[in-house]
Amino acid sequence: MADLLNQIIPDVVARSDQLWQAFWQTIQMVGISGAISLVLGIPFGVFLFTTKEGGILQNRMVNFILGKICDFFRSIPFILLAILLLGLSRLIVGAGIGVKGAIIPLLFGTIPFLGRQTESALAEVPAGLIEAAQAMGSSPWEIVWRVYLKEAIPGITRGVTITIVSLINFTAVAGTIGAGGLGNFAVMYGHSKHLPQITWTVILIIVVLVSVVQAAGTFIAKKATH
C-alpha cells in the first residue's frame, strides 16, 4: 500500500506529516467554529423568525436590526470578511493567523448563514401547530422549545449540514490567507511549488469530508422525520 502510494503520489507521501497536520487543523477549525455556530446560529435564527411581524415574539425593531446584521455579513465575500476581521481576531483571541486566528472570521461567516437556514426551517412548521399550542395555553417560549425547535429538527439538521459544508469551504479560503489547514497546504505546495498531486489529493480529501458530513446530515434528518 505504502509502495503503491509512493509510486502514484510521491510528492504527497514525502509531505505526509504536513498533510496530516493540515488535515487536523481543518478538523479543528470546522469542529470549534461549527460547535460555536450551532450554539449561537440557531438561537439567532429563532429570533430572526419569531420577532417577525405576526411572529410569536413579534418585535419590529429587533427584527430589523437582526436582519440588517445578517444581510451585512452575508453579503461580504468570505475572503474579504476574513481580511476585514483580522484586527478583531487579534483583539479577541490574540491571533490573526493560524487555527486560533481563523475562528472569529469563520464564525462571522457561518452564524448569519445558519441563522437564515434556521429561519427557513422554522418557517416550514405549519402555522396551525402554533395556533393549536396557543389554544392549549402554551407560552411563547414553550412554543419555541416544544413546538418550533422540535418540529423543525429535520429542517434544522439540513440547514446545519449545509452550514458545515460551507464551513469546510470557508476554512480552505481562510487557509490561503494564513489560517493553516488543507487550503493552506494546497496553496503552499500545490500552487506555489507546482505540485499538482498535492492539489488533487487535498481536493479528494475535502470531497470525502463533505460527503461524510452530507451523508450524516441526511441520515439524521431522515431519522427525525416521522
Place this chain on the structure above:
Amino acid sequence: MIRLEHVSKRFETGKQTVEAVKDVSLHIEKGKIAGVIGFSGAGKSTLARCVNLLERPTEGTVTVGGAELTALSEKQLREKRKKIGMIFQHFNLFASRTVYGNVAYPLRGRSKQEISEKVKSLLDLVGLADKADAYPSQLSGGQKQRVAIARALANDPEVLLSDEATSALDPETTRSILALLKEVNRSLGITIVIITHEMQVVKEICDQVYVMENGQVVEQGDVFHIFASPQKAVTRKFVDSTSNLSRIRELLDDPAHPIQLKPGEYLLRLNYLERSTSEALISTLSRQFELDINILLGNIELIDGNPLGGLVVIAGGGHDKVSAATEYLSKKNVLVEVIAHG
C-alpha cells in the same frame, strides 16, 4: 358558559379594513352543543377564535365559565385556555410526536405516572388505545381527529371549540366523529361549539344554531325551529342543502322535460311544519278530496326527536279540488307551495 357581548373583530391589512365579526352577542348555556354555520368568509372561524382569544376582539367582551377573558393578563389567559379545548379542520397534530406524545403535550408539569394514566384513559375514550406509539403520518384522517380530540380534552376543559373539524373527512368518518363529540358532551358535560358550513352536521348533533353572514349572526334558535321555519335566505339555503327537495327546480329546468304536467295537474311542494306528519295526510287527500297523488321527491327526518321535512308531489284533480286540499293541509300545519301547473 360562554357569553359574547357586542363582539367585533376588524383586521387592518394596509389601507383596507376587513370587519370579520360585527357586533355579535350570544350566550351558550352549559352542557349545550351550539352550531355556528355560515359560508366561507362569513366570519365563523374568527368568531370561534374570539372565544379563546386566539383573535382578540377589537370591541366587546368574552366571558367563559364566569371569567371575563378579555380582562385577563396574558398569563391568566394562558391558564384559562387550558380549560377551553380546540380542534381544527387540519387536525394540527405535532408530526414529530407520537399519538401518546401529542396527547401528553398539554399535561406538562404533572408526574410521569399521572400523565401516563391520563393519556391512557383519553386514548380509551377515543378508541385509539392501540395507537399510542404511532406517529400522526401513520393515521387516517378520522384517527387524527380522534387524537386531536383526546389532546383537547387532556386538561378536562369546560368548553370544546370545533373549527370545521369534520370538513376534511368523508361522510362516514364525519358521522363517527360527530358521535364521539356527542358522547363527550353527554358523558363529560362539556359545552361544545361547532363551527361548520355543513347543515348536516348541525342537524346531527346541535341543540341550537347561529347562522352567520357577513360577520353577523343573522338568525339563531333551536335547531328544530331553524329547520322548520328558516327566516333568512341564507338559512333557507342551508336548510335546503340537507334535503333533496330543491332538486325539483333542476328537474323542471332539465331540457329533457322529465316532468310533464297534464291539464288539471298541479306540482306541489308540501312543507311539514311542527308535529304534523304523524297523520295519514296523503291517504286523506286521496280519499276525501279525490286527488290523484304522485310522490316525486320526499325528505322527512327526525330532528331533535320531531318529524320534519317535506314532499314534492303531482296532484291531479283540477283547480277546485286542489285548493280545497290546500286549505285542509294548512290547517294541519302543512305549508303548500304551488311550483307549477298544467
